[in-house]
Amino acid sequence: MTDSPARPRGRRPGRADTRGTICRAALTLFSTIGYDKVSLRAIAREADVDPALIHHYFSSKSDLFAQTVLDLPLDADRLVSDVLAGPRDQIGQAAVAAFLAAYDGPDGGRERFTAMLRSAVAEEVVQRPMSEFMSKEVFGAIAERLGHVNFKLRGQLAVSLVLGMALSRYILRLPTLTAASDQMIIEELRP
Amino acid sequence: MTDSPARPRGRRPGRADTRGTICRAALTLFSTIGYDKVSLRAIAREADVDPALIHHYFSSKSDLFAQTVLDLPLDADRLVSDVLAGPRDQIGQAAVAAFLAAYDGPDGGRERFTAMLRSAVAEEVVQRPMSEFMSKEVFGAIAERLGHVNFKLRGQLAVSLVLGMALSRYILRLPTLTAASDQMIIEELRP
DNA sequence: GTCTATACGTGGATAGAC
DNA sequence: GTCTATCCACGTATAGAC
Incomplete structure (x- = not known):
């Protein structure tokens, strides 16, 4: 825009x-x-x-x-610090929470994200920037700062978690998941 | 086939x-x-x-x-009992493990799955049977047997977890995630 | 700056000869 | 059972008149 x-x-x-x-x-x-x-x-x-x-x-x-x-409406640094704000043993939850918050905003961000995700599966042109941004800029940075040995793997696992959420909720529209509030989802995500 | x-x-x-x-x-x-x-x-x-x-x-x-x-090559009942075999506080890992095992077999199952997933994002004809099968037959059954209050939500969260995995690994092909062994993924998935 | 007309490719599907 | 020829709808893209 x-x-x-x-x-x-x-x-x-x-x-x-x-x-x-x-x-x-x-x-x-x-x-x-x-x-x-x-x-x-x-x-x-x-x-x-x-x-x-x-x-x-x-x-x-x-x-x-x-x-x-x-052109993603996401500020990578902002997102990273948001995720790192909480306790470190709940990173997964924090990541999902941050993304849900960022993309449920009134800016049309969610439309952009679903558009990307939808098209990423078919168009290679979309795949590269998308997966690179998410796994490097965002989750790579997070995992690296945490200093874990397998930080790369962890970062990409977090990506996969968020992508799965978005896919199920906004594209496949699994009924219960779509109806549930962000709160509930984050709650149930612990185990 | x-x-x-x-x-x-x-x-x-x-x-x-x-x-x-x-x-x-x-x-x-x-x-x-x-x-x-x-x-x-x-x-x-x-x-x-x-x-x-x-x-x-x-x-x-x-x-x-x-x-x-x-026509899915999956035996739903088989999958359910596989997932339920392990300890109950590691259901998520068990689900991912079961799917990775089922779809890495020599039967062409993985091709079928990626084909479905790829097309599910665009074709509604594919979406319905796929999401229904996974969230009802498989994860619904699992969550129901566990008797949790939010079993539906949990089942669909599990779906989202598995889908995210498959999407990242087989379609977006996030490098580290693709290279990692099933073992390692399941290992790191705990936290 | 706006729109009509059209070129050109490609896709799914069919009829009918061999 | 196999293949040639073809129909028709729709896609992107462009040229050129208003």
Whole structure:
């Protein structure tokens, strides 16, 4: 979202801030049905905009994806310190809690995350930045600071834990898990 | 795999057991790149078979998918008792261990599982049977027998744990996690 | 800046000859 | 049982008129 300057200059044919509208529509669709099942025509329809305009603002579909969902809204350092704040024998819980908090915010972060996760399974372009960011920037940093011998393995296990949560809750939508509050999940996660 | 009767009857034009060949090729591709990115033409190429033959043996692409990967090779009851065999405070580890064992077998089970998981994120047809099977038949049964108040939630959390593992290890292929042995993973999973 | 028309590829599926 | 030829829908992308 390097967009929405929100500059409503004098009335022009068509609507102002077309770019922002396209972004929002794209994010919605990407997070709902995943990268490859989204067509530019569908995005245009959703945004109530002409398909050719998408190519005008974004050079290609992958470019659109990159600009709308791929720049993570996460501050890695912030996340790391959040996770490390609690007692050290409950790292797993803390990680899940931090992610649930970060992605349930009102910023559209959850849409971005589900879009990434959905597409990561099919698109290699998405896989690399995603898994690298999570296991290196975030969990690698955490595990390293903890100074455990197998810190790499532990970091990636934590990634797998969080990914499994997100997958089950936001994509597969396992019923009980979706209905449960963050509190409850963190609670039950101990054993 | 309801196929391969392996009956080489008298020489005929073309190859015998075309159906089985198609099945294997399809499974390979489905598990490698996922349902929607696989074209029937690609399967035909991989199997060194004419595209039209696929429609001859399987009525449609979804039918082919169903017959090659969707019938789970898992015996739910078996899995449940495996998980329940160990001490009750290490259920999570036991579940992961059971799945790793079941799917690392020589039966092509892992290909089936990755194919399902890959496609589950995009195809709703795959999502329902998969999540139902896992959270009801397997983990629901386990949690219910344990008689915990939140057994449903726990069951689905266990699902999420296993899915996260599979996703990270077999699809995203997080390096350290992929390289690690099953033993090590189960070991480190305790905390 | 906006939209119409269209090029060009690829996908799933079929009919019908051998 | 096998394959050639083809239909048709849809995808991305572009050229060019308003």
